[in-house]
Amino acid sequence: MRLAAEGLRLLGAVALGAVTALIELAFLLLTLPSLGNPNVGAAARRLARLEARRLRLDFDALREGGPLPYLAARAPVGVLGGLVIALLVFGAHMGVLVLAAWARGEPFDGMRPSVPLVAYFGVGGVVLLFLELSGVVGVHALERRLALRMLGPDPTRALERRIAELAESRAGIVAAVDSERRRIERDLHDGLQQRLVALSMLIGRARRGRSELLEQAHQEAQQALAELREVAWRVYPSGLDSLGLEEALAGVAERSGVPVQVACDLRRRPPMAVETAAYFVVCEAVTNAAKHAGATLITVEVHEEDATVVVRVRDDGAGGAQATGGGLSGLARRVAALDGGFEVSSPAGGPTTVTAVLPCG
Incomplete structure (x- = not known):
C-alpha cells in the first residue's frame, strides 16, 4: 500500500511537472527581451521555489543567479516527463480496449484471442509498463538532481557552514562536559562528602561507649551508599550497556x-x-x-x-x-x-x- 501511494505521488509530481514546464517555457519566451528586469528575476525565483516544493526540496535560500537558468534547463525535462506519462496513459488505454473486446468475444483489429497471442500481449504489456514506470522514476530523479545542482546552496559555502557548525558544536560539547564535571563535584562535596563526615563522627562517638549511635551510623551509611549510586548513575548509567x-x-x-x-x-x-x-x-x-x-x-x-x-x-x-x-x-x-x-x-x-x-x- 505504501509503495503504491509513493508510485502515485511520483506520477502526480511528474505529470504536474510537465504542465509547469509548458508554463515556464511560455514565461521564458515572453520575458526573453527583458531578462535583466528585477521583476522578471523575482517571478523566476517564485516559479523555482514552486518547483522545489513540488520536488520536496527545502532550500533556505536559492542560489544567486540560479532560477532563470534552472527554468530553461528543466523545461525539456518536464516535457520529457509529459511524453512518458502520455505513453503510459495511451498504453493503458489500448490494453483496456483489447481486453474489453476479447471479453465480449469480438476480434480486436482483426485479431482473435488465442493462448500464444494472449501470452505475447501479456508479456509485452508487462515489459512496456516496467519501462514506462522506470521512465517516470528516472525523470523525477533527473529533476531533483537538476534542482539540487542549480538551485541548492553552493558546495563550498555549504562546507564552510558545516565546518562552522562543527566547530560550534565541539566548543559546546567541551562546555557541557565542564559543566557536568562541576555538577558532579558539587554533588560529591555538598551531599556525599558531608554525609561521610557525619558518619565518621558517629562511628567515633560509638567507639567511646555510646552503642545506641551504631544504628544511626548504619542508616547514614545506607543513605551515603544510595547517594553515591545516584551520582554514579548521573555520570553514566552502567545498566545501559548490559x-x-x-x-x-x-x-x-x-x-x-x-x-x-x-x-x-x-x-x-x-x-x-x-x-x-x-x-x-x-x-x-x-x-x-x-x-x-x-x-x-x-x-x-x-x-x-x-x-x-x-x-x-x-x-x-x-x-x-x-x-x-x-x-x-x-x-x-x-x-x-x-x-x-x-x-x-x-x-x-x-x-x-x-x-x-x-x-x-
Missing part, C-alpha cells in the same frame, strides 16, 4: 519522585551513542519536570521513525521551560553532536514537551 535503553529508562521512572510512564518501542538496539543521548535526554527532562514544573505525571515515548530514534518527554506541569537553560542547552549540544534535532515546547501553563530526533546512520 540491559539496554528500555531497562535504563525504567530505572529512571523508579527513581523519580513523580509518576513516569515509559513507552519504548524499538525493533532493534540503536548505536551506543544514540542510546546514551536518549537516556540523558529523558533523565534531564524528567528531573526538570519533577523539580521545577510541579508536574503530576510524566510520559516518555521512544520509537523508531525511518532511520532515527525519536525521544519525546511530556509533562503536565506549569510550563515556561527555557531551551537556553543550563540542563536543556547541554542536551541540545549533546544531540547536535550526533547531527540530531532538539526542540522544547513549553508554553506558559504547560504542557512541556521535549523532543529529540537522533539519527542512527
